[in-house]
Amino acid sequence: MSNKHYKLLLVEDDPSIARVIQDHLRSHYDITWASTGREGWEDFQASSFDLALIDFMLPEMDGITLAHRIRQSDEIPILIISARHEDEHKIRGLGLGADDYITKPFSLDVLTAKIASHIRRYHRYQQPEVPTEEMLWKYAGDLVLDWSTERIFRQQIEISLTSKERQLLFHLAKHPFQSFSKEELLDWIWNQESSDAHTVTVHMRSLRKKLQDPVKKPLYLETLWGIGYRFIGERLS
Structure with missing residues (x-):
């Protein structure tokens, strides 16, 4: 085609x-x-x-x-x-x-x-959809994930993410408190586009910075040393 x-x-x-x-x-x-x-x-x-x-x-x-x-x-x-x-x-x-x-x-x-x-x-x-309340997931710390458009807001300000950063965040948020190794995330997000697990580290670092989520006291993205990462956001609705 x-x-x-x-x-x-x-x-x-x-x-x-x-x-x-x-x-x-x-x-x-x-x-x-x-x-x-x-x-x-x-x-x-x-x-x-x-x-x-x-x-x-x-x-x-x-x-x-x-x-x-x-x-x-x-x-x-x-x-x-x-x-x-x-x-x-x-x-x-x-x-x-x-x-x-x-x-x-x-x-x-x-x-x-x-x-x-x-x-x-x-x-x-880029496919537009009309969001419903069920598609808006709200978390402590004023983070909102819009699942209809995959837009992200923190303190009512939209956060601009790359496509890979967006995929990482929504994949982890979809499986809260479930740990994923770098290799698993690499396979899930990048498929066979990359073989370098360090790519995941770079994107997670950038994602944390944009979310203003510190490594030592994270609200959303927790590093499990020697294991991988998991989403720990406290969902409010």
């Missing part, structure tokens, strides 16, 4: 790599290619996209800065592509709003599977 109605923003300064990616994906997606970070930002502001595929090292504006800017104004999936394998770069990218990280050289089939998976999940969360 064709996905030509889905639009991808590809930001890659190496024309040969960009050409290979475009040739592989253009039969399925409408692709806009930008060769610099600044050009990518201008393209993003000028149109709407379903996913952004951004190289880490870019002229004029680096990929992490571009990803951060996009995340501040939109919830589309963001995939960082890079030749760097170090954890610190992955942590930085994921912490600033990217949804996934893929290192060069990579399989075009794996890249295609990742893109399809992220777009599918993103649009699943």
